[in-house]
Amino acid sequence: MTATTAPLRRIGYVMDGRAAEDGGGVKLTRVLDPRTARLTDPFLLFDEFRSDVAADWIAGFPPHPHRGFETVTYMLAGRMRHGDNKGNTGDLGPGSLQWMTAGRGIVHEEMPQQEDGLMWGYQLWVNLPAGEKMAEPGYQDIAAARIPEVDLEGGGRVRVLAGRFGEVEGPVTARPTQPVYLDVSLPAGQALRWTPPTGHTVLVHGVSGRFTLAGEGQAMPARRLAVLTGEGDVLLRADADADARALIIAGRPLREPVAHYGPFVMNTEEELRQAVADYQAGRF
Numbered sequence: 684m685t686a687t688t689a690p691l692r693r694i695g696y697v698m699d700g701r702a703a704e705d706g707g708g709v710k711l712t713r714v715l716d717p718r719t720a721r722l723t724d725p726f727l728l729f730d731e732f733r734s735d736v737a738a739d740w741i742a743g744f745p746p747h748p749h750r751g752f753e754t755v756t757y758m759l760a761g762r763m764r765h766g767d768n769k770g771n772t773g774d775l776g777p778g779s780l781q782w783m784t785a786g787r788g789i790v791h792e793e794m795p796q797q798e799d800g801l802m803w804g805y806q807l808w809v810n811l812p813a814g815e816k817m818a819e820p821g822y823q824d825i826a827a828a829r830i831p832e833v834d835l836e837g838g839g840r841v842r843v844l845a846g847r848f849g850e851v852e853g854p855v856t857a858r859p860t861q862p863v864y865l866d867v868s869l870p871a872g873q874a875l876r877w878t879p880p881t882g883h884t885v886l887v888h889g890v891s892g893r894f895t896l897a898g899e900g901q902a903m904p905a906r907r908l909a910v911l912t913g914e915g916d917v918l919l920r921a922d923a924d925a926d927a928r929a930l931i932i933a934g935r936p937l938r939e940p941v942a943h944y945g946p947f948v949m950n951t952e953e954e955l956r957q958a959v960a961d962y963q964a965g966r967f
């Protein structure tokens with residue numbers, strides 16, 4: 684084993700996101716959206732909502748439909764409640780993960796369960812391949828205690844939300860894009876080297892502190908997302924003077940056409956028209 688000789692994945696693009704509103708008027712930062720999905724396949728959208736001003740999030744995300752992909756919500760602070768028209772309910776509390784497979788169609792809501800305080804979390808959209816877009820909807824409500832944590836040699840910790848890190852498997856059941864979702868905390872100066880599955884797209888998003896990727900000079904601050912390029916390992920090192928925390932998100936690219944309209948992501952315009960018609964006819 685000479686894993687340390689593997690090449691390093693480097694920064695291809697960085698994205699800082701833009702202010703946006705969604706749901707009932709929740710203020711958030713849209714870091715990725717479907718217009719740039721080609722660069723981040725199979726990931727379609729990535730939002731951060733983070734505010735201790737209740738007016739920014741109190742309206743929540745009232746009932747709305749999805750078809751053709753998966754929505755993944757990871758909470759760091761605050762509480763919301765999920766409900767959908769398939770009878771699923773779930774508590775989005777600190778450290779919990781919700782993995783919803785919209786498939787052929789689901790109508791869900793995510794509503795705040797608090798009136799003040801910090802609300803902080805991330806929503807990721809993961810595409811489905813053509814053959815799975817009309818599959819039965821599914822919902823995985825994963826409490827914080829079910830998410831395994833790996834202590835790193837020399838300090839630091841990895842929460843394994845989905846996929847595999849070393850010998851540790853996250854709680855999300857097998858998905859078509861073989862996603863890996865890691866929440867990495869590193870003390871100042873500490874590094875993590877990790878080998879993603881070959882061919883996977885890899886995104887790294889700063890949560891707090893500052894770090895470098897592949898030893899490159901460009902420091903990654905919190906709230907910036909890097910799309911890595913090439914093959915080989917991810918090398919993430921916290922700056923010498925502060926701890927750092929980052930999300931690593933990896934998945935198998937689908938390389939299929941993406942047709943997007945609002946909450947629907949299909950392969951063709953005709954399938955989008957069908958999605959709108961089916962939703963309006965109450966077939967979700």
Ligand code: CO
Pocket residue numbers: 744747749754791
């Ligand atoms: Co939604």
